[in-house]
Amino acid sequence: xxxxYEEVQELRARYPEGSRSAVLPALRLAQExxxxxxxxxxxxxxxxxxxTPAFCYSIATFYDMLHLEPVGRHxxxxxxxxxxxxxxxxxxxxxxxxxxxxxAGETTPDGEITLRAVECLGGCGYATVVAVDDxxxxxxxxxTVREIVEDLRG
Amino acid sequence: xxxxxxxxxxGADERDLTQLAEYQAIxxxxxxxxxxxxxxxxxxxxxxxxxxxGRGGAGFPMGRKASLIDxxxxxxxxxxxxxxxSEPGAFKDREVMARVxxxxxxxxxxxxxxxxxxxxxxxxRGEYLAEYEILAAAVEQAxxxxxxxxxxxTVHRGAGAYICxxxxxxxxxxxxxxxxxxxxxxxxxxxxxxAAPTQINNVCTIATVPVIIEMxxxxxxxxxxxxxxxxxxxxxxxxxxxxxxxxxDLGTPMRELIYEHAGGxxxxxxxxxxxxxxxxxxxxxxxxxxxxxxxxxxxxxGTFFGAASLIVVDDRCCMVQLAIRSTKFYMxxxxxxxxxxxVGTRWMVQILESIENxxxxxxxxxxxxxxxxxxxxxxxxxLGEFAxxxxxxxxxxxxxxxxxxxxxxxxxxxxxxxxxGILAPSDQHAHTPVGEEALV
Numbered sequence: 001x002x003x004x005y006e007e008v009q010e011l012r013a014r015y016p017e018g019s020r021s022a023v024l025p026a027l028r029l030a031q032e033x034x035x036x037x038x039x040x041x042x043x044x045x046x047x048x049x050x051x052t053p054a055f056c057y058s059i060a061t062f063y064d065m066l067h068l069e070p071v072g073r074h075x076x077x078x079x080x081x082x083x084x085x086x087x088x089x090x091x092x093x094x095x096x097x098x099x100x101x102x103x104a105g106e107t108t109p110d111g112e113i114t115l116r117a118v119e120c121l122g123g124c125g126y127a128t129v130v131a132v133d134d135x136x137x138x139x140x141x142x143x144t145v146r147e148i149v150e151d152l153r154g
Numbered sequence: 155x156x157x158x159x160x161x162x163x164x165g166a167d168e169r170d171l172t173q174l175a176e177y178q179a180i181x182x183x184x185x186x187x188x189x190x191x192x193x194x195x196x197x198x199x200x201x202x203x204x205x206x207x208g209r210g211g212a213g214f215p216m217g218r219k220a221s222l223i224d225x226x227x228x229x230x231x232x233x234x235x236x237x238x239x240s241e242p243g244a245f246k247d248r249e250v251m252a253r254v255x256x257x258x259x260x261x262x263x264x265x266x267x268x269x270x271x272x273x274x275x276x277x278x279r280g281e282y283l284a285e286y287e288i289l290a291a292a293v294e295q296a297x298x299x300x301x302x303x304x305x306x307x308t309v310h311r312g313a314g315a316y317i318c319x320x321x322x323x324x325x326x327x328x329x330x331x332x333x334x335x336x337x338x339x340x341x342x343x344x345x346x347x348x349a350a351p352t353q354i355n356n357v358c359t360i361a362t363v364p365v366i367i368e369m370x371x372x373x374x375x376x377x378x379x380x381x382x383x384x385x386x387x388x389x390x391x392x393x394x395x396x397x398x399x400x401x402x403d404l405g406t407p408m409r410e411l412i413y414e415h416a417g418g419x420x421x422x423x424x425x426x427x428x429x430x431x432x433x434x435x436x437x438x439x440x441x442x443x444x445x446x447x448x449x450x451x452x453x454x455x456g457t458f459f460g461a462a463s464l465i466v467v468d469d470r471c472c473m474v475q476l477a478i479r480s481t482k483f484y485m486x487x488x489x490x491x492x493x494x495x496x497v498g499t500r501w502m503v504q505i506l507e508s509i510e511n512x513x514x515x516x517x518x519x520x521x522x523x524x525x526x527x528x529x530x531x532x533x534x535x536x537l538g539e540f541a542x543x544x545x546x547x548x549x550x551x552x553x554x555x556x557x558x559x560x561x562x563x564x565x566x567x568x569x570x571x572x573x574x575g576i577l578a579p580s581d582q583h584a585h586t587p588v589g590e591e592a593l594v
Contacts, residue, residue, distance in 0.1 A: 014308050016348055020330030024313050028280075062332040062489075064314030065280045081242045082433050082479055083391035083465055085576045093577055105582030117577045119316065119483055120242040120433075121281055124391035124463070125398040134283045 004033060008048035023049060023059050027066055036067040064118070072107045072114035074152050076100075077131040078140075080117040083124035088141070092128045093117055095142035099149050113152060158415070160401050161377075161385045162361050166253040172288050174295040177256040183301055185367035189264040190303075194225065197268040201363070203371035205383050209246075210236055210319075210356030211431070211460045213382075213449045216265075216363070220353055222343035223269045229350035231271040233262060234328065237278040237289075237357045238312050238319040241432035242483060243463035246387040247357035249399050251278070251285040254361065255292035261360035263305055264367055269353050272305050277324050280312040316487035320535045321354045323489065334491045335535035358387060378404035382448040386462045390416045393423060393468035393572075404448040412443060412466060423468035427552075431460020433480050434540030436547030437467075457547075472571035473552040474559055477545045478506045482578040484541035495538035498529040502545060509556060512564035519556060522549060 008026045015021035026045050027037065034041040037060050039053075046053040060066040076096060080089045093104055096115050100108055107114040123129035126138035132148060140148070160167070169176045177183070189197055201217030208214045223231060235258070239247040250258060262274045278286050290309050296302065310328055317323045318333040325347050327333035346352025362384060366374045375383045382404040388411055391397045395417030402411065408428065412418065419425050427437045430447075435458040438445070445451050449459040467476065485499035505522045508514040526542040533539070549556055558566045565571065 019348060021310070021328060023330040024327070025311065028311070028313065059330070059332060062315060063280070063312070066313055080479075080577050080579070081483060082429075082476070083243055083397075085479055085573055086392045086465070086467060086471065088572075090574070090576045103582075104577055117579050117582055119486060119579055120240060122239050122245045122248050122279070124243050124245050124465070125389060126245075127391065127397070131281065134281070136284065 004029065004044060005048045008045070012049070020049070020051065020055075023051070023056065024063070027056065027060055031066060035073075036070050038070075070107070070111075072112050074113045074133050075131070076113060076115045076148070076152075077118040077121070078104070078116070079119070079121045079123065079127075079129045079131075081120035081124075083120070084127040084129060087127035089128040091142045092130065092140055092145060095145035096149070099145050113149070156402075156406070156410070158401050159377075159385050159403050161365050162250060162257065162358060162387060163254060163401050171254050171256060172252075172292060174256060174292070174299060177254075181368070182256055182364075183260050183296075185260055185364040186263045186267075186301065189267050189367050192267075194268050194270050197264070200371045201268060201366065204366045204374045205381075206359060206362055206366060206374075207382055207449055208356055209358035209362070209386060209462065211241070211458070213459055216355055216359050219343065219355070220265065220268050222341070223353055224344050224351040225270050227351050230273055230348075231269050232347045232350055232352040233266045233269060233271045233274045234321075234324065234347060234352055234354045235262060235274070235276040235357060235360050236319060236321065236324055236354055237276050237282075238324060239282075239357070239461075240279055240316040240319050241434060241461045241463060242480075243389060243391055243429065243432040243465040244461040245389045245391075246399055246462060248282055248285050249387065250357050250361050251282070251289050255289045256296060257364055258289070258357055258361045259292060259296050259307065261363035262307060263302065264363050265353065265355070265360055266305050269351075271353070274305060274307040275328060275347070276307065276309045277318070277328055278309060278311055279318075280314050286311055315489075316483075317489045317535075317537060320537065323535065324354070325352065332489070334489045335537075337534055379446065379448050379451075381450045382459075386447070388447065389461070389463040390466065391464070392466035393420050393470075394418065394466045395420050402447070405446045405451070408438075408443045408445050408447055408464070411447065411464065416466070419466070419468050421468075423470065425466065426469045426471060427467040427473070427476075427548075429465040429467070429544060430463075431458045432463040433465060433483065433544060434458075434536075435460045436543050437551065439551055458543075468572070470567075470570065470572040472510075472565055472567045472573060473548045473555050474506060474510045474565065475567075475571050475573040475576070477548050478503060478510060479573055479576055479578060480544050481506060481541055482580050484537060486578070486580045488537060488541075492533040492535075492538065494529045494532045495541070498525050498538065499541045501525045502541065506545070509559045510565055512559060512562065514560055516557070516560055519549065519553075519560075 011022040322336035323333040
């Protein structure tokens with residue numbers, strides 16, 4: 001039995017018996033393991049949860065943080081909702097696009113970095129907010145973009 | 155200018171209140187013992203007396219909500235904390251979880267006793283990773299210290315869906331389903347999580363509960379204003395000098411918050427609009443900002459207290475562009491269950507874009523109103539209304555600007571608006587269709 005299977009059983013034990021509440025944490029775990037929710041990842045999750053792969057797919061399609069196609073090894077998510085937008089988020093998006101040579105929504109050809117514009121991250125008072133591998137960087141300006149990318153590329 | 159009145163955030167500037175010992179050193183968790191010495195009925199009566207209005211947006215009194223729980227039900231009773239803070243402009247719950255997690259946990263234990271529950275779920279939005287880690291560590295600390303008794307607190311992470319902040323969508327999501335709202339009735343106090351009686355409250359609401367128990371409901375009710383006692387953490391964002399969270403008594407004038415605490419409009423610009431409760435509420439014009447910040451005063455001038463989150467907009471902003479960006483958010487986050495919201499939000503974007511591009515006619519302004527009218531009241535949850543309210547207010551209060559777009563055949567800002575070219579996630583380079591790798 002895989003350790004993934006065991007870990008999912010631990011997740012299931014946190015919720016009432018017979019419920020499907022562990023599906024989100026289980027899908028997140030599968031995504032951490034596979035990088036994205038491939039067919040294989042969805043099938044493994046379904047087996048561990050004793051549900052159909054189609055059920056897992058129906059959940060995965062609903063939530064923005066679950067990836068149904070490959071993403072880069074790193075993700076850069078730039079908030080472009082109103083508060084950040086009013087404070088210059090578009091310039092930050094464009095600086096990332098030009099630094100990475102891709103458009104928002106794309107992944108660098110080497111598969112390293114996916115750049116996305118995302119909806120409000122809840123850091124409105126510290127605009128512009130950028131989640132780099134899910135860790136928030138606040139007060140990001142076009143001038144600080146190069147440093148963030150260089151940090152990621154090592 | 156009055157200083158901030160830190161009640162929810164009390165002590166957090168001086169101490170690291172993420173640590174159990176530090177929180178206990180300022181009297182933390184005393185309220186749990188005090189509450190557990192009361193009967194659930196007496197505790198609910200005390201909470202009702204405090205008139206603690208829900209800080210998540212709807213403003214429903216928390217104690218009254220607790221009184222509606224079907225405590226005689228043979229099913230388990232659940233307490234669910236809504237920590238899925240996603241309203242554009244709101245970042246207050248995040249600060250509570252990151253800086254005073256034990257105050258939230260203490261509130262959970264007290265509220266659980268009131269509704270005779272031993273099962274608490276905290277549903278935290280998936281993007282709040284750092285806050286999740288702090289909160290989960292605090293839960294572990296408090297549990298290891300034996301403070302929980304027979305109560306179990308589970309921190310459950312969302313995965314990116316604004317709609318899951320809507321209480322019945324949150325319950326669906328927590329049950330492992332797509333986060334789509336439920337028809338009501340039945341209401342959650344009768345049939346909520348796993349079809350059992352469920353109390354759902356916002357983070358700031360629950361974190362205020364220990365304060366009430368500590369000071370007594372009677373004293374608490376004397377703070378703030380009579381119809382809305384207590385403090386609120388106000389999130390201020392947009393074009394101000396010092397954006398951030400400010401904890402103030404309810405009833406503080408909006409002008410004081412914007413011009414004194416937040417330092418006024420940045421860069422010497424002029425104030426154009428304030429969206430006072432998060433992006434989903436009707437905007438106010440500069441002549442309306444002497445309003446006291448409480449539920450009833452904001453309601454009286456046609457807007458909402460909402461999530462106590464003020465988005466301040468300066469005079470560089472085109473209101474049509476503001477409407478487009480706002481509506482694209484609600485379009486993106488519509489769960490798709492109700493046709494008026496799923497389709498109507500798209501139509502709103504199309505009409506607004508035609509106004510911005512200069513291809514619209516005056517009849518399109520009426521059409522925009524009509525689409526809005528056909529969403530309002532015709533959907534299961536408030537999301538559709540959240541798309542319509544702000545746009546209707548922009549159209550109503552800045553109508554000249556909308557008309558100018560039509561008459562000039564384009565944006566009168568001529569490319570100089572502060573929102574010019576802003577990218578919404580829904581506009582991003584289209585992803586390749588789901589390929590052979592995924593399930594079809």
